[in-house]
Structures are given as C-alpha cells and as structure tokens.
Amino acid sequence: xxxxxxxxxxxxxxxxxxxxxxxxxxxxxxxxxxxxxxxxxxxxxxxxxxxxxxxxxxxxxxxxxxxxxxxxxxxxxxxxxxxxxxxxxxxxxxxxxxxxxxxxxxxxxxxxxxxxxxxxxxxxxxxxxxxxxxxxxxxxxxxxxxxxxxxxxxxxxxxxxxxxxxxxxxxxxxxxxxxxxxxxxxxxxxxxxxxxxxxxxxxxxxxxxxxxxxxxxxxxxxxxxxxxxxxxxxxxxxxxxxxxxxxxxxxxxxxxxxxxxxxxxxxxxxxxxxxxxxxxxxxxxxxxxxxxxxxxxxxxxxxxxxxxxxxxxxxxxxxxxxxxxxxxxxxxxxxxxxxxxxxxxxxxxxxxxxxxxxxxxxxxxxxxxxxxxxxxxxxxxxxxxxxxxxxxxxxxxxxxxxxxxxxxxxxxxxxxxxxxxxxxxxxxxxxxxxxxxxxxxxxxxxxxxxxxxxxxxxxxxxxxxxxxxxxxxxxxxxxxxxxxxxxxxxxxxxxxxxxxxxxxxxxxxxxxxxxxxxxxxxxxxxxxxxxxxxxxxxxxxxxxxxxxxxxxxxxxxxxxxxxxxxxxxxxxxxxxxxxxxxxxxxxxxxxxxxxxxxxxxxxxxxxxxxxxxxxxxxxxxxxxxxxxxxxxxxxxxxxxxxxxxxxxxxxxxxxxxxxxxxxx
Amino acid sequence: xxxxxxxxxxxxxxxxxxxxxxxxxxxxxxxxxxxxxxxxxxxxxxxxxxxxxxxxxxxxxxxxxxxxxxxxxxxxxxxxxxxxxxxxxxxxxxxxxxxxxxxxxxxxxxxxxxxxxxxxxxxxxxxxxxxxxxxxxxxxxxxxxxxxxxxxxx
Numbered sequence: 001x002x003x004x005x006x007x008x009x010x011x012x013x014x015x016x017x018x019x020x021x022x023x024x025x026x027x028x029x030x031x032x033x034x035x036x037x038x039x040x041x042x043x044x045x046x047x048x049x050x051x052x053x054x055x056x057x058x059x060x061x062x063x064x065x066x067x068x069x070x071x072x073x074x075x076x077x078x079x080x081x082x083x084x085x086x087x088x089x090x091x092x093x094x095x096x097x098x099x100x101x102x103x104x105x106x107x108x109x110x111x112x113x114x115x116x117x118x119x120x121x122x123x124x125x126x127x128x129x130x131x132x133x134x135x136x137x138x139x140x141x142x143x144x145x146x147x148x149x150x151x152x153x154x155x156x157x158x159x160x161x162x163x164x165x166x167x168x169x170x171x172x173x174x175x176x177x178x179x180x181x182x183x184x185x186x187x188x189x190x191x192x193x194x195x196x197x198x199x200x201x202x203x204x205x206x207x208x209x210x211x212x213x214x215x216x217x218x219x220x221x222x223x224x225x226x227x228x229x230x231x232x233x234x235x236x237x238x239x240x241x242x243x244x245x246x247x248x249x250x251x252x253x254x255x256x257x258x259x260x261x262x263x264x265x266x267x268x269x270x271x272x273x274x275x276x277x278x279x280x281x282x283x284x285x286x287x288x289x290x291x292x293x294x295x296x297x298x299x300x301x302x303x304x305x306x307x308x309x310x311x312x313x314x315x316x317x318x319x320x321x322x323x324x325x326x327x328x329x330x331x332x333x334x335x336x337x338x339x340x341x342x343x344x345x346x347x348x349x350x351x352x353x354x355x356x357x358x359x360x361x362x363x364x365x366x367x368x369x370x371x372x373x374x375x376x377x378x379x380x381x382x383x384x385x386x387x388x389x390x391x392x393x394x395x396x397x398x399x400x401x402x403x404x405x406x407x408x409x410x411x412x413x414x415x416x417x418x419x420x421x422x423x424x425x426x427x428x429x430x431x432x433x434x435x436x437x438x439x440x441x442x443x444x445x446x447x448x449x450x451x452x453x454x455x456x457x458x459x460x461x462x463x464x465x466x467x468x469x470x471x472x473x474x475x476x477x478x479x480x481x482x483x484x485x486x487x488x489x490x491x492x493x494x495x496x497x498x499x500x501x502x503x504x505x506x507x508x509x510x511x512x513x514x515x516x517x518x519x520x521x522x523x524x525x526x527x528x529x530x531x532x533x534x535x536x537x538x539x540x541x542x543x544x545x546x547x548x549x550x551x552x553x554x555x556x557x558x559x560x561x562x563x564x565x566x567x568x569x570x571x572x573x574x575x576x577x578x579x580x581x582x583x584x585x586x587x588x589x590x591x592x593x594x595x596x597x598x599x600x601x602x603x604x605x606x607x608x609x610x611x612x613x614x615x616x617x618x619x620x621x622x623x624x625x626x627x628x629x630x631x632x633x634x635x636x637x638x639x640x641x642x643x644x645x646x647x648x649x650x651x652x653x654x655x656x657x658x659x660x661x662x663x664x
Numbered sequence: 665x666x667x668x669x670x671x672x673x674x675x676x677x678x679x680x681x682x683x684x685x686x687x688x689x690x691x692x693x694x695x696x697x698x699x700x701x702x703x704x705x706x707x708x709x710x711x712x713x714x715x716x717x718x719x720x721x722x723x724x725x726x727x728x729x730x731x732x733x734x735x736x737x738x739x740x741x742x743x744x745x746x747x748x749x750x751x752x753x754x755x756x757x758x759x760x761x762x763x764x765x766x767x768x769x770x771x772x773x774x775x776x777x778x779x780x781x782x783x784x785x786x787x788x789x790x791x792x793x794x795x796x797x798x799x800x801x802x803x804x805x806x807x808x809x810x811x812x813x814x815x816x817x818x
Contacts, residue, residue, distance in 0.1 A: 524733025
C-alpha cells in the first residue's frame with residue numbers, strides 16, 4: 001500500500017510541476033499577478049509530494065518489503081540499518097529520486113525565502129525549476145520507476161553492492177547531488193534573467209549564495225568520493241581521472257569559475273553575459289555528469305544498469321536544457337548592457353584570468369573524458385585516456401590559476417598596480433624559497449622536479465592567502481586588539497575566501513606528498529613474517545575469522561613498530577559477502593596527520609598459508625581531504641555573509657547610506 | 665580603454681586559452697592514448713613497446729602463482745586466440761577464472777606484462793570491450809547465463 005502511495009505522489013508531483021511552470025511563465029509575460037503567484041504554492045506542494053514518494057521508498061527499504069523490485073535488487077534483510085537507508089540512493093532509481101528531492105527542496109527554498117525577489121523574476125525562476133522537475137519526473141516514471149512490484153515476492157533480496165556498504169560512501173551521493181542540483185538554481189536564474197532581458201548586481205547577489213552552497217556541497221561530495229576510493233578500493237590512490245570522477249570534476253571547475261565571475265557582476269556590474277553563459281554551462285555539465293554516470297556508457301560502480309532507453313532519455317533532456325538555454329542566450333545576450341570598464345591589471349582582470357584558466361582546464365578534462373566515447377561511437381577504435389593525459393594537460397593550466405589566486409585579492413577594482421601587490425607578497429615568496437629548500441634538503445635532491453613545483457605552489461597558496469588576510473587586518477602594524485577588531489568586523493566573505501584559498505594550498509601539499517614520495521610494498525606474507533616499509537617494521541601477527549551482519553571476513557593483525565617503539569596495530573579485512581558473492585578489501589590505515597600507514601590484505605596463496613599484502617607509506621596524504629573540508633568550510637563561512645542574509649533589494653538601498661565595507 | 669578595445673583583449677585572451685588547451689590536448693593525445701585490443705586483434709597488430717589494454721576471459725585452469733608469491737601468470741582468451749599475461753601484485757577482488765578481465769601493460773618477449781589489472785565492480789558486470797570482443801569471436805553469452813554457470817560451479 002505504502003509504495004503505491006509513493007507512486008501516486010510521484011505522479012501528482014509531475015502534474016504539480018507542470019502547474020509550477022506553465023501558468024507562471026504565461027503570467028510573467030502578461031503581467032498577470034494571480035497566474036505568477038501560482039508558482040509559490042506549487043513549488044512547496046511539489047516538494048511535499050516528492051518527499052512523500054521518497055519517504056515511501058525509504059520505508060520499503062527499511063522494513064525490507066521484498067514485494068518491491070527495487071528493494072529486492074538492492075537490499076537484504078541482514079543489511080545494517082545505515083545501509084538500508086543509504087541503499088535507497090545506492091541504486092539507479094533511488095538515486096534519481098534523491099536528485100528530484102534535492103531539486104524540489106531548492107525550488108521550495110526560492111519560493112519561501114524569495115520574498116524580496118522581483119515578482120516576474122521569481123515566477124520565471126520557479127517556472128524553470130518546475131520544467132527541470134517535469135523532465136526528471138517523467139524520466140523516473142517512464143524509465144526508472146522505483147515502485148514496481150514483483151509477484152511473487154522473493155524471500156530475501158540480492159543485497160547492495162558491498163563496495164557501497166561503507167559509511168564514507170553512504171553520504172557521498174547526497175552531497176554530490178546537492179552540488180549538481182544546486183547549480184540548477186544558477187541555471188534557472190540565468191534563464192529567467194535572459195527571459196527578463198535584465199541582469200544587475202541584485203541578480204548576482206541572488207545567484208551567489210546558491211552557487212556557493214552548491215559548490216561547497218559538491219566539494220565535499222568529491223572529497224568523500226576520493227577518500228572512499230583511497231581506503232576502500234585497496235589500491236591506495238586518491239584520484240584516478242576515471243571518467244566518472246571527471247563527470248563530477250567538470251561541474252566543479254565550471255562552478256568555481258562561476259563563483260568568481262558572479263563576484264564581478266555583483267561588485268562591478270560587468271561580465272554579465274559571460275556569467276550567464278557560465279551558469280548555463282555549469283548546470284549542463286552537471287546534467288552531462290548525470291548522463292555519463294547513469295546511462296551505462298561508462299562502466300563503473302555507478303552504472304547500476306545498462307539500459308539504453310535511460311541514456312537516450314537523459315541525453316534528450318540534456319539537449320533540450322542546454323540547447324534551449326543556449327539558443328535563448330544567443331538571442332538575448334547581445335541586449336544585455338555591458339557594465340563597468342576595467343584595466344587588464346585589476347581585480348576584475350584577475351578574476352577574468354581565473355575564469356579563462358578554469359574554463360580552459362574544464363575544456364581539457366572535457367576533451368579527455370569524451371574523446372574515447374567519440375571514437376567509440378564513430379567506430380574508430382577503442383581507446384582509454386588515463387592519468388598521463390590529464391597530468392600533461394590539466395596540471396599546466398591549473399598551476400597559473402593557483403599562482404594568480406594569491407595575487408588577485410591584492411589588486412584593487414578597476415585599475416591596480418601589479419608591482420606593489422607583488423612586493424606586499426614578499427613573505428609568501430620567502431616561504432616558497434624556504435619550503436623548497438627544506439624539501440630539497442630533507443629528501444636529498446627532492447625527488448622529481450614536479451614535487452618541488454608542487455611544494456612551492458602549496459607554500460605560495462597557503463602562506464600567500466594568510467599574508468593577504470594578515471595585511472587586511474593590519475597584523476603587526478597596529479596593536480593586536482586593533483587587528484582583532486578588524487578581523488571580527490571583516491565581512492564573512494573575506495574570511496571564507498582566505499579559508500578556501502589557504503585550503504587549496506593544503507590539498508596541493510597532500511597531493512604532492514603522496515604522488516612524489518609514497519612507498520609501496522607488495523609481498524607474500526605468512527603470519528609471523530615481517531616487512532620493512534619506509535622505516536617502519538610491519539609484523540604480521542595472525543589472521544582470524546570474523547562474522548559480520550551480512551559478510552564473513554578474514555582479519556589480519558599487523559603490529560607496526562619503528563626503531564623498536566610500537567606505533568600501531570592495524571587490522572585489515574578481506575570481506576566476503578555471501579549474497580552477492582563478492583569480496584571487498586577493507587584496508588587498515590594508521591594516520592599521524594603527516595603520513596598514513598596503509599595495509600591491505602589480498603588473496604591467500606594457493607595452499608592458503610600466506611597472503612598477498614600491500615603496504616603503503618603515504619606521506620602527507622591526509623592533507624588532501626583536510627584541504628577539501630577546508631574549502632567547503634570556506635564556502636559555508638562565505639555563505640553566512642551579511643549581504644546574503646539581507647534581501648537583495650533592501651541591501652541596495654542600505655548600501656547608499658552605510659559606509660562601504662572595508663577592502664571591497 | 666574603450667569598450668571595443670576591451671572586448672578585443674578579452675577575445676584575444678579567450679582564443680589564447682582555447683589554443684593552449686587544444687595544443688596541450690593534441691600533444692598529450694599523441695603519447696598518452698591507450699588502445700584496447702582483444703587477443704585476436706593483437707595477432708594482426710604491431711604494438712611494439714606501446715602501452716595498451718588487453719581484454720578477454722581469464723582462461724579456465726590457467727591461473728598460476730609464481731614461486732615469488734606475488735606474481736600471477738594467466739592466459740587471456742577470446743576463445744579464438746590466447747595471450748600469456750603476467751602480473752605482479754594484488755589482483756582485484758573479482759578476478760576469477762572464466763570471468764572477463766581488462767589489463768593494461770605492454771608486450772615483453774611474447775608475454776603481456778600487466779601494470780594494472782582493472783577492477784570490476786560487481787559479479788554480473790562484463791567490461792563492454794570484453795563483451796564486444798567475445799561477440800566478434802562469436803562466443804558471447806549473456807551475463808545471466810554465465811552467472812548461473814558460476815553458481816553451479818561453486
């Protein structure tokens with residue numbers, strides 16, 4: 001009964017979404033207030049209905065209702081509760097449900113919090129959101145219905161892919177989707193603005209917080225995915241340039257560019273049509289990510305089912321959304337009035353450079369990801385493009401972004417002096433020299449040249465960002481109390497920027513450390529054996545059998561010592577899931593923040609007395625994710641900025657009276 | 665600076681960016697593309713010292729651990745032809761005789777030395793390259809069938 005209720009709610013949601021889109025569009029065109037106002041209750045009702053449907057599906061999973069096909073295929077009665085709940089989005093149908101849940105929550109948020117929006121803009125934004133909802137609800141109902149029943153109901157289910165039964169991955173999809181779908185807000189605002197034919201700073205102030213929120217959650221989602229790959233796949237890598245990873249990385253790159261160009265629109269009323277274009281591109285890349293991952297074109301843990309109908313449906317959606325909005329853009333963009341002028345060396349100029357480089361970086365990832373698909377479709381052969389390609393194309397473009405990132409905040413709007421900005425950064429320059437010297441000394445030669453470049457870049461980004469902040473609060477140039485006061489009164493967006501930029505330095509440090517200096521050992525070990533890796537002694541004590549709720553595991557016990565001192569006991573597992581007949585590697589990691597010791601237990605040898613053991617020493621690797629969390633925090637801090645909380649039009653009036661905020 | 669001039673600058677910069685991206689991509693493609701071959705395609709191909717991907721089924725009864733304990737040798741087959749493969753390291757969790765496999769590496773003295781054996785993510789999954797290669801060799805079975813077969817075996 002409850003699944004039928006969910007199904008019914010989903011069908012209703014489709015019709016409500018239609019009501020949310022068509023009348024408000026007509027109303028906005030004819031200035032009919034009543035028709036425009038339909039959008040607000042419709043957006044809220046659509047969210048309620050979708051939540052009911054999602055709740056019904058969750059209920060079916062939680063109580064293990066095996067008369068529902070989706071539950072049979074992806075759940076098992078013995079599965080722990082956490083994975084019963086996360087298993088809802090751990091499959092194709094459920095993940096699309098999560099997508100639409102996010103979409104309607106964002107839509108309802110505009111309806112509720114958008115009181116200050118100009119009525120026509122608000123109606124149009126909600127209408128565009130409604131249209132996206134129509135597309136995806138149709139997609140779910142036609143090709144991916146999660147409420148289909150099976151008769152007779154089997155006694156138990158097939159269980160969720162064991163690789164997905166992991167706390168780190170349980171929350172990866174919600175974050176990722178909140179990011180993907182969050183960019184739909186920028187898209188809806190862009191399309192609405194194109195229909196209106198008007199983009200102004202108030203518009204940008206409306207778009208920025210949504211973009212910030214989406215970017216922050218996407219950052220977190222990507223970081224969690226990479227962390228999962230690191231410890232669960234047992235290979236010890238943190239990024240593979242796998243097409244599925246790239247699918248989430250492209251919207252992130254474009255979103256980062258959008259985040260920065262929207263600042264220019266907000267502060268200087270310039271770069272308007274570029275920002276609109278970026279909004280469209282970013283969401284299109286999110287849709288493309290969904291298409292690539294869900295269509296089964298790419299095979300991975302994400303491609304749950306290979307059903308060409310679904311791929312074609314999403315492709316059509318993508319074509320309509322992207323094609324339609326780009327067509328609208330080409331018709332309307334020329335009528336957008338260009339705003340303030342600026343010299344090439346200026347804050348605007350720096351942000352333009354950031355945008356150009358990030359777009360170029362996005363393009364290289366795009367080419368590398370889609371080229372194999374293109375060749376395949378054209379029957380020109382099967383190829384794969386891996387890490388070497390991206391290291392040769394993406395990295396050279398990313399390096400100047402990081403260099404410019406530190407200088408940019410020193411430049412003033414309109415016209416700036418590069419020389420004086422650079423002289424104020426002398427501390428960061430000194431830090432770079434020291435960091436490189438220390439690295440070269442400690443690592444006797446410093447390893448590969450790229451490692452020194454990476455360390456230099458990390459020091460530049462981290463120290464440079466902090467120096468800029470110190471400069472802003474006049475640290476050491478006035479009393480501490482005074483500096484403290486200044487810091488407290490700095491806008492939160494300035495805090496957010498410093499945190500995020502410095503965090504990028506931390507991530508680069510981690511990436512460099514583990515890429516350049518990791519030590520790996522693959523040996524066959526019997527209990528009682530000992531191996532030495534990077535100065536640590538790994539003693540293989542024993543292997544025991546462990547019973548989990550839905551798996552059996554071999555658990556190895558390793559004692560790690562260094563110069564006779566005990567460091568840690570590591571217990572890697574090799575789990576066999578009975579239902580899916582799959583084995584997973586649960587690596588054991590001991591982290592000291594400065595490095596990770598990583599042990600994975602592999603196959604037993606043929607007579608079963610020895611095991612293949614992978615041991616890694618990963619220097620600095622935790623900083624990759626510490627940096628990732630830092631970037632997200634930077635985004636969230638920035639989100640609490642005063643000007644986003646106060647409604648856009650009111651803020652504009654207030655700005656005339658109050659003194660301008662410092663250093664902006 | 666006039667509006668026109670600024671637009672010109674912007675356009676120039678954008679073109680420069682695009683040019684850089686294209687140039688980087690083209691040079692990188694030359695060295696870094698990895699082709700996929702099935703054992704039969706490999707017969708007709710001169711691969712030299714290049715990295716490539718080899719895909720097919722792991723031949724039944726061919727998997728052997730070498731005395732050092734960490735190197736595995738096996739044969740990859742598309743039933744028409746086979747290739748000897750050697751891999752040092754931990755095989756993915758789902759590596760099994762009779763199942764599909766994709767390995768990346770190069771030919772060294774008639775043996776394919778794999779640098780990496782790609783992980784499959786679930787039991788039913790067959791890498792598309794492999795299923796296509798098998799279809800061409802005329803022996804492709806639907807995953808469902810092959811699954812019941814393994815179920816019986818166990």
